[in-house]
Amino acid sequence: MYNQKVLEAFAHPQNVGEIENPDGEGTVGNATCGDIMRITLRIENDVITDAKFQTFGCAAAIATSSTATQMVIGMTVDEALKLTNARVVEELEGLPPQKIHCSVLAEEAIKKAIEDYRAKKENKTIDKSKIEYV
Amino acid sequence: MKVYADHAATTPCDERVVQAMLPYFTEGYGNANSLHAFGRDAAKALADARDTVAKILGCHPNEIYFTSGGTEADNWALKGVALHKRSKGNHVIISSIEHHAILTPAEWLEQNGFRVTRLPVDSTGIVHPEALEEAIDDETTIVSVMYANNEVGTIQPVKELAEIAHKHGALFHTDCVQAIPYMNINVEELGADLVTISGHKIYGPKGSGVLYIRNGVKLDKLICGGGQERSQRAGTVNVPAMVGLAKALELSRVDLDETNKYIASLRDHFEQRVEAEIPYIRQNGNKQHRVPSVANYSFEFVEGEGILMLLDFNGIAVSSGSACSSGSLDPSHVLLAMGVPIEVSHGSIRFSFGKHNTMQEVDYIVNTLKQIISRLRSMSPLFDLKKGGTYNV
Secondary structure, three states: OOOHHHHHHHHOOOOEOOOOOOOEEEEEEEHHHOEEEEEEEEEEOOEEEEEEEEEEOOHHHHHHHHHHHHHHOOOEHHHHHOOOHHHHHHHOOOOOHHHHHHHHHHHHHHHHHHHHHHHHHOOOOHHHHHHOOO | OOEEOEOOOOOOOOHHHHHHHOHHHHOOOOOOOOOOHHHHHHHHHHHHHHHHHHHHHOOOHHHEEEEOOHHHHHHHHHHHHHHHOOOOOOEEEEEOOOOHHHHHHHHHHHHOOOEEEEEOOOOOOOOOHHHHHHHOOOOEEEEEOOOEOOOOOEEOOHHHHHHHHHHOOOEEEEEOOOOOOOOOOOHHHHOOOEEEEEOOOOOOOOOOEEEEEOOOOOOOOOOOOOOHHHHOOOOOOOHHHHHHHHHHHHHHHOOHHHHHHHHHHHHHHHHHHHHHHOOOEEEEOOOOOEOOOEEEEEEOOOOHHHHHHHHHHOOEEOEOOOHHHOOOOOOOHHHHHOOOOHHHHOOEEEEEOOOOOOHHHHHHHHHHHHHHHHHHHHHOHHHHHHOOOOOOO
16 A cells, blocks of 8 residues: 555654744644644754654654655755645655545644744744644 | 464365366366267266265255355355345345445445445444344345354354344345355355355355345346356356355365364363563453454554564464455454553454464464564553553553
C-alpha cells in the first residue's frame, strides 16, 4: 500500500518531540477521526530554525509529519505558509488515495503554528491564542 | 524471526490437504457433471467430500452445497431467503457485529426495500436473546447471527436465538466460519436452518466454502447457470478445493480438544503478559464465551495501523480491527457496537494464534509489542496529555 519512501519516513521519523517554550505551536485534528498532529516551531527573525512534531495517527500521518517538519526547517514563515499538502505528498512520492487527508493535517498544523507565532509577535495574549485550540 | 499471528484472517494449507487435492488438478480433472469416466471420477471425489462434510456437521449429504467460500454462502443464505420469502414478509434480522459478508448484503436488501434490524451487543460482544425477542415480528423471514465473531472471538448463544426465530416462523442462519476451527458443530443440536463454513480458516484451501441448507428450506438462487449442486448453485464445482475443504475439516476434528487447549495456552500466556506489562490497554471481548485463538486489545493513545506496520517490520503478522476494513478509515464496527470509545477503537489489534505457533513466538510478540507501543506513545500528543500536558486539543 505504501511506497518505500513513506515506509522509511514512518519507520525512522525525524523531528519527533516538542520544542520547549516554542515561538509557535499548532495542534489540529481530533481523536475520533483517529488523527491529531501537534507541531512546535522555533523561529528566529521570521526563519524557522527548528520544528518538532507529535502525532497520534496512522503511518501516513507520522510520515507526513516527519517530512513536513524537515521541509519547513530553514524556510521563512512566508515560505512555510505556502507549503501545501500536495508538496509534502510529492516529497514522499505519493500516498494511497484514502490517506491523502492525513497530509492535510501537516499543512494545517504548520499554518496554525505560524499563526500562533504571528499572534504572539503582535502581542496578542497567549491565553487568547490558546482558546482557539479548545 | 517470522511469526504469523493472524489465523482468523487465514491459515496455511495443511500439507496433507495439499496432497489430497493435487491429483484433481492433473489426473482427476474431469467435470463432475460429465457423463464419461473422467467426469464420474470427479463426481465420486465430490460425493466423498460431501459425505465427509455431512457426517461432521451431522446432516444428510444432500443438505451440503459447495460454494466459492464463506462470503458466497453468507450472501446466498441472507439474500436467497429474504428474496424467496418476500411475499411472507420483508423483515430481516442480523447482529450488529456480523462479518461484512452479511452486513453488506443486508445493506443491499435495505436498498431494495427490505427492513433490516441490527441486534445490539453488550460490552463484551454478546447478542442477548431478549434483543431478538424484541426485534422479531410476523414479517421477519430470516435471522442471521454468527456463531463466533471474527474480531473479538465471542461465541453467541445461537441455539437460543434459533429457537426464538423458529417460534416466530423465521428461518435461522449462522455464519460458522470462525467457529468451525474450534467447535464441534452439529446442525441438529444447533437448530440452524442454514450454516456457513469456509475451508481456509481450517488449514484448507481458499476459494472453498459450504452452505448447509436444511432439507425443505427454500431460497432463491444467487448464481444462475447450469444444473450443478442440484440446480441450486450454478458453476462447475472446484473439485480439488472441495476435496481439500473436506480433508481439512476431517483433520481438524482429530485431537480438536487438545489443539484447542494448546492454542488457548498460547493466548492466555500472551494476555497475561500484555496485561501485566503494558499500561493503558483495554481487552475487547468476552473472556468466558470465546474461541481459544483470538486476543483483541486496544492500546490507548496510539493508532492501530502504526502498531501493525511496526510489528510487520519485525516479522510479526497481525490484524488491525477487521482485516477486511483495512481499505477504509472507519474504525471497527464490532468494537463500536460494543461501546468501545471511537478514539480507543482506532488503536485496536487482533492477535489470532494457531496450532503452529510456539510459546517462544508469543514471547517474541509481547517483547516487540512493548517496545512498539512505548515508541508510538512517545510520539503521541495524546499520551503527553494523559501524563499531564498543558495544551488543549
